Amino acid sequence: MSDASDRPLLFLDSGIGGLGVLREARVLMPGRRFIYVVDDAAFPYGSWDEDKLQDHLVKLFRRLIETYRPAISVIACNTASTIVINELRKAFPGDLFVGTVPAIKPAAERSVSGLISVLATPGTVKRQYTRDLIRDYGARVHVRLVGSQNLAGLAENYMRRGFVDEEAVRAEIMPCFVEHEGRRTDIVVLACTHYPFLANRMRKTAPWPVDWIDPAEAIARRALSLAETLPEPDGSPSAPDLAVFTSGAPDPSQTRLMSGFGLALVGAQR
Incomplete structure (x- = not known):
């Protein structure tokens, strides 16, 4: 070259x-x-x-x-x-x-309810880097960090074989959905590049519509x-x-x- x-x-x-x-x-x-x-x-x-x-x-x-x-x-x-x-x-x-990095800044700027969730791997959830992003950009909203053990593997299997257990997807995303004083989570940050491949299944199994932020x-x-x-x-x-x-x-x-x-x-x- x-x-x-x-x-x-x-x-x-x-x-x-x-x-x-x-x-x-x-x-x-x-x-x-x-x-x-x-x-x-x-x-x-x-x-x-x-x-x-x-x-x-x-x-x-x-x-x-x-x-x-x-x-x-x-x-x-x-x-x-x-x-x-x-x-x-x-x-x-x-x-x-x-x-x-997790798209916390655009999620905080876009949220109407003030309730956002960050769906990530357990490793990303526990990083100080992630908490620093919340401190710097998420001060005006409540951010729930959700560490999924299984979604990356589910996405791998789905992309290779074309099938995924929707109930397994539902179980992984449910902690993202919060109701508080008449407000609901309105944005979920997909903080793992595997997760957008399951976005359609997430939309189907979610308890209410939210904006899913894909970092790609x-x-x-x-x-x-x-x-x-x-x-x-x-x-x-x-x-x-x-x-x-x-x-x-x-x-x-x-x-x-x-x-x-x-x-x-x-x-x-x-």
Whole structure:
């Protein structure tokens, strides 16, 4: 690769969640080449010790940067972003990184009832980073933090197999819905990139309508703002968009899913 105009944009998640962000980025940047890294060997990130996950991701990015020389790296995962984004910027000062954080600010600005919920993984819920966002941007509203143990896995299964237990989805989202002094929760922040793939099931099983905030477009637009500082691509990409599985062993349903997103599979990046 000769210069920044030829270098790909790299997206990383522990599973399929970042595909929604990738889809939005492709709409905004059709002339760019993309690499989607599925860190399935480490799925789910929420079960990791924070220090160990940080060390793992810094080491993984060292290999990814050496191999693919991305112009921009997008951490398409709230849990990973809150843990490692600052360390990545320190470790690779010449590289551009985009993180994913819960959309508490726009939710607080948009809420009419003043009751919002943040639906996240347990890891994101317990991060001080999340509580700092609430302190800085959620002072005028009541924010309920809801840590879901199972939604990311349900989304993975749904995207691979096309089926999800709607009662299981209902059980995971019900704590988001609060009634207080005649007011109801009116916004739920989807603070995990896996969750928007279940948005239709969430709407169907919710006890009342709410605004579900999907972070994908905002993340893609942030990547676009950085990409606009780089040289424009010279024509169409000369190589295909890639999917990289850190396990090196995607199952057939994962292979079909990546193919459906127009991604060519390559070997493991451990």
